[in-house]
Amino acid sequence: MISARTLRDPTMLRIGSVVAVLVLWEVLGRLDPIVASYPTAIVAAFVELAFVDNTLWPAFATTLQGLVVGFAISSVLGVAIGFAMGRIRLVDLILDPYVSALYATPRIALVPLLVLWVGIDFELRVTIVVLSSIFPIIINTYIGAKSVDRELLDTGRAFAANGWQMLTTVVVPASIPYLFAGLRIGVARALVGIIVAEMTAAVTGTGQLIIQYGRFFQTDKLFVPVIILGLFSIVLAEVVYFLQRRATPWANVERIR
Amino acid sequence: MTPKPAAHPGGAPVRVSALHHSHHRATRRGFLYTRTGVWTVRIVTFVILIVAWELYASGVSRALFAPPSAILESIIELTITEGTLWGALAISIGALIAGFGLAIVVGVLIGLFMGRFRTLEYVLDPYVSFLYALPSIALIPLLVIWFGIDTELRLALVFIAGVFPVIINTMAGVKNVDVELLDVARVACASERQVVTTVVLPGAMPFIFAGIRVALSQALVGVIVAEMTAIITGLGGMIIRFANFFQTANLFVPILAIMVVSVALTAGLKRLERRLMPWDHRHAEEGA
Amino acid sequence: MLDIQHVSKSFGRVAQPVLDDFSLTAAEGEFVSLIGPSGCGKTTLLRIVAGLLPATSGDVAVAGVPSVGPSRDKAVVFQHFNLFPWRTTLANAAYGLEIQKVPKREREERAMRWLRMLGLEKYAHHYPGEISGGMRQRVGIARALAIEPKLLLMDEPFGALDALTREHLQGELQKIAEQTSLTILFVTHSIDEAVYLSDRIVVMGTHPGRIIREFAVDLRRPRYDYNFRAEPEYAQIRGEIWGMLERELAEDEERSDAAEDTTPMETPA
Numbered sequence: 146m147i148s149a150r151t152l153r154d155p156t157m158l159r160i161g162s163v164v165a166v167l168v169l170w171e172v173l174g175r176l177d178p179i180v181a182s183y184p185t186a187i188v189a190a191f192v193e194l195a196f197v198d199n200t201l202w203p204a205f206a207t208t209l210q211g212l213v214v215g216f217a218i219s220s221v222l223g224v225a226i227g228f229a230m231g232r233i234r235l236v237d238l239i240l241d242p243y244v245s246a247l248y249a250t251p252r253i254a255l256v257p258l259l260v261l262w263v264g265i266d267f268e269l270r271v272t273i274v275v276l277s278s279i280f281p282i283i284i285n286t287y288i289g290a291k292s293v294d295r296e297l298l299d300t301g302r303a304f305a306a307n308g309w310q311m312l313t314t315v316v317v318p319a320s321i322p323y324l325f326a327g328l329r330i331g332v333a334r335a336l337v338g339i340i341v342a343e344m345t346a347a348v349t350g351t352g353q354l355i356i357q358y359g360r361f362f363q364t365d366k367l368f369v370p371v372i373i374l375g376l377f378s379i380v381l382a383e384v385v386y387f388l389q390r391r392a393t394p395w396a397n398v399e400r401i402r
Numbered sequence: 403m404t405p406k407p408a409a410h411p412g413g414a415p416v417r418v419s420a421l422h423h424s425h426h427r428a429t430r431r432g433f434l435y436t437r438t439g440v441w442t443v444r445i446v447t448f449v450i451l452i453v454a455w456e457l458y459a460s461g462v463s464r465a466l467f468a469p470p471s472a473i474l475e476s477i478i479e480l481t482i483t484e485g486t487l488w489g490a491l492a493i494s495i496g497a498l499i500a501g502f503g504l505a506i507v508v509g510v511l512i513g514l515f516m517g518r519f520r521t522l523e524y525v526l527d528p529y530v531s532f533l534y535a536l537p538s539i540a541l542i543p544l545l546v547i548w549f550g551i552d553t554e555l556r557l558a559l560v561f562i563a564g565v566f567p568v569i570i571n572t573m574a575g576v577k578n579v580d581v582e583l584l585d586v587a588r589v590a591c592a593s594e595r596q597v598v599t600t601v602v603l604p605g606a607m608p609f610i611f612a613g614i615r616v617a618l619s620q621a622l623v624g625v626i627v628a629e630m631t632a633i634i635t636g637l638g639g640m641i642i643r644f645a646n647f648f649q650t651a652n653l654f655v656p657i658l659a660i661m662v663v664s665v666a667l668t669a670g671l672k673r674l675e676r677r678l679m680p681w682d683h684r685h686a687e688e689g690a
Numbered sequence: 691m692l693d694i695q696h697v698s699k700s701f702g703r704v705a706q707p708v709l710d711d712f713s714l715t716a717a718e719g720e721f722v723s724l725i726g727p728s729g730c731g732k733t734t735l736l737r738i739v740a741g742l743l744p745a746t747s748g749d750v751a752v753a754g755v756p757s758v759g760p761s762r763d764k765a766v767v768f769q770h771f772n773l774f775p776w777r778t779t780l781a782n783a784a785y786g787l788e789i790q791k792v793p794k795r796e797r798e799e800r801a802m803r804w805l806r807m808l809g810l811e812k813y814a815h816h817y818p819g820e821i822s823g824g825m826r827q828r829v830g831i832a833r834a835l836a837i838e839p840k841l842l843l844m845d846e847p848f849g850a851l852d853a854l855t856r857e858h859l860q861g862e863l864q865k866i867a868e869q870t871s872l873t874i875l876f877v878t879h880s881i882d883e884a885v886y887l888s889d890r891i892v893v894m895g896t897h898p899g900r901i902i903r904e905f906a907v908d909l910r911r912p913r914y915d916y917n918f919r920a921e922p923e924y925a926q927i928r929g930e931i932w933g934m935l936e937r938e939l940a941e942d943e944e945r946s947d948a949a950e951d952t953t954p955m956e957t958p959a
Contacts (some may be wrong), residue, residue: 337539359547375540
């Protein structure tokens with residue numbers, strides 16, 4: 146018995162619409178599989194690539210390696226630079242034009258240049274990941290460092306905190322939400338960056354799979370890495386969000402009535 | 403410039419000049435906050451950078467590292483002597499504006515409907531969120547299968563890259579409109595159309611613009627990606643061609659052009675924002 | 691002019707109604723205040739009359755016509771002004787007329803007239819962000835009056851203003867009420883304000899929201915011309931209302947304590 150209430154429930158609507166589209170896709174897709182394939186074929190392809198052929202996981206692992214290393218570098222560097230720019234005027238003035246200019250440039254435009262400079266393998270991946278993800282981290286950390294409530298700073302000064310103490314006890318904790326906002330954006334961009342690198346320059350990795358299957362019109366296999374990437378992107382965002390909530394226990398509590 | 407007195411009950415308006423503030427800060431905080439100070443630092447760092455680069459590149463392989471002098475030559479050649487840059491620039495910007503423009507119109511409409519009608523939001527939300535999270539470049543092979551290697555491909559990619567940030571931000575803006583302002587419209591007996599045009603859209607403008615700003619950078623990425631991977635034309639195509647022939651110095655020119663376009667368009671957008679939303683005081687705080 | 695008959699309002703599955711059998715009539719030109727403790731439903735009643743909320747039962751009629759939704763005969767002035775930040779003072783004041791599709795020149799003229807009456811003509815082209823709270827509320831009042839309604843509904847309109855501005859605007863409101871034949875329904879927390887402004891004061895109780903008593907205020911008008919607080923009648927009415935409200939609050943506590951004693955203890959979340 147489906148009551149009118151159930152039909153309006155948000156989760157039901159979401160699930161319902163996804164199911165409807167999947168059914169439609171299945172029916173229409175079979176007419177001409179090359180155009181968009183269809184769900185059952187894609188699932189079959191997934192099984193084949195993941196378990197039979199064993200092509201999916203190694204490629205994914207390669208992508209993941211570059212992603213993790215690159216993101217680790219850019220988070221550490223990005224946060225440090227962001228704080229430096231936020232608190233020291235000279236650093237801000239010096240770096241700002243170049244940060245802005247590089248941020249404004251699509252990373253893919255830099256790939257050929259970087260290929261000439263660092264080659265096409267692991268170093269390229271890491272460099273692209275860093276270049277893709279470091280700017281949102283820098284910028285958001287910078288905003289966070291600059292947005293610390295004046296009153297909190299005055300409190301620190303009233304207790305005669307020195308520069309380092311101010312940084313660690315006031316500025317950093319106050320900036321954590323902004324920092325994590327930057328990390329969330331950064332992780333998404335890092336993923337984009339590495340896929341871009343793999344689709345244009347590298348010879349291995351998930352991006353390369355997409356290129357290959359596209360080249361040979363294997364649409365069903367093509368969808369597998371694409372969908373996995375999309376899902377992975379969402380997972381990454383949730384992970385960062387989760388870490389943020391752990392890092393800021395004071396921000397989420399319900400008021401005691 | 404002296405600040406106007408703060409408001410007394412039922413009295414004069416409150417308005418403090420932003421210029422007054424920054425002048426005050428300059429005299430309090432020092433050289434680095436004055437215009438001369440700022441520009442000195444910028445020019446000095448730039449000069450140091452160029453000189454260091456020139457020396458390094460001349461020592462190592464000139465071909466590989468492209469010293470600024472070589473880059474300057476290339477710039478002159480491509481913009482003036484041979485002038486090939488302008489054609490490519492026109493092609494890229496053309497695709498950008500067409501796809502981006504369409505993305506804004508469609509995106510705002512969809513975002514508006516999703517924001518006003520909960521049912522529609524729940525139905526479309528999974529797809530919008532998923533496609534927003536997906537890097538648009540991953541769709542290229544699929545788009546090639548659908549559109550072939552043609553102009554439509556570029557437009558499609560630019561459109562897809564730009565439409566989702568606009569949808570999501572418009573939707574957030576629409577949902578964020580102060581409920582009490584909607585009450586004002588209802589009390590005045592406004593029709594749904596009047597409510598949307600007089601309250602919802604103006605109220606959502608800041609969010610919509612934020613979405614457009616993101617969409618612009620995404621759309622630019624889309625253009626370049628399409629030009630570098632599928633249809634080798636425009637600025638992206640220039641990059642590929644120069645890279646294939648190892649012409650490193652020339653390679654910098656389209657890259658710099660893209661940087662300039664991006665910065666110029668963002669600044670232009672900010673200007674437009676300021677003109678369209680004169681009531682928004684956030685802009686008064688942005689400095690030199 | 692205003693006829694409220696046995697209006698009740700309940701929300702969802704909550705046992706007790708927010709408003710219980712509320713009836714009130716107001717004649718043309720009368721100034722009626724609603725006063726009561728927080729949660730007594732006075733704002734809810736105002737919203738029902740304005741047409742923003744449906745009543746669970748009962749009827750409301752304005753000028754003899756049954757009122758179910760918003761209409762041109764009614765205008766509202768809100769506590770938080772609710773001006774559109776993206777419109778100038780003039781455009782805000784003309785909003786109601788614009789929705790009624792009055793042509794531009796005419797509506798701007800009409801709006802200007804009201805702005806002039808409220809002393810705002812110099813700020814016609816300013817944005818709300820540039821003017822003070824008192825001025826913003828005046829724009830809110832101008833906006834409500836510009837459509838020339840028969841009934842003016844005011845929801846604690848001076849509650850968000852400082853004391854000086856509040857008194858100033860109370861005087862101006864009286865002048866406006868004198869010059870027009872507006873019927874005004876005024877919700878407030880302040881006994882002083884209610885006595886200053888009204889012909890009649892309706893004291894409400896809470897849990898459920900209902901009328902406890904009505905008072906006629908016979909202090910002579912105009913009340914901004916003399917020190918009305920020095921009149922003995924002022925002290926008398928004020929004392930009575932104050933005592934009534936205190937008693938109501940005390941009884942309300944007793945009632946909720948009694949209710950707690952009979953409901954089973956729940957473990958805290």
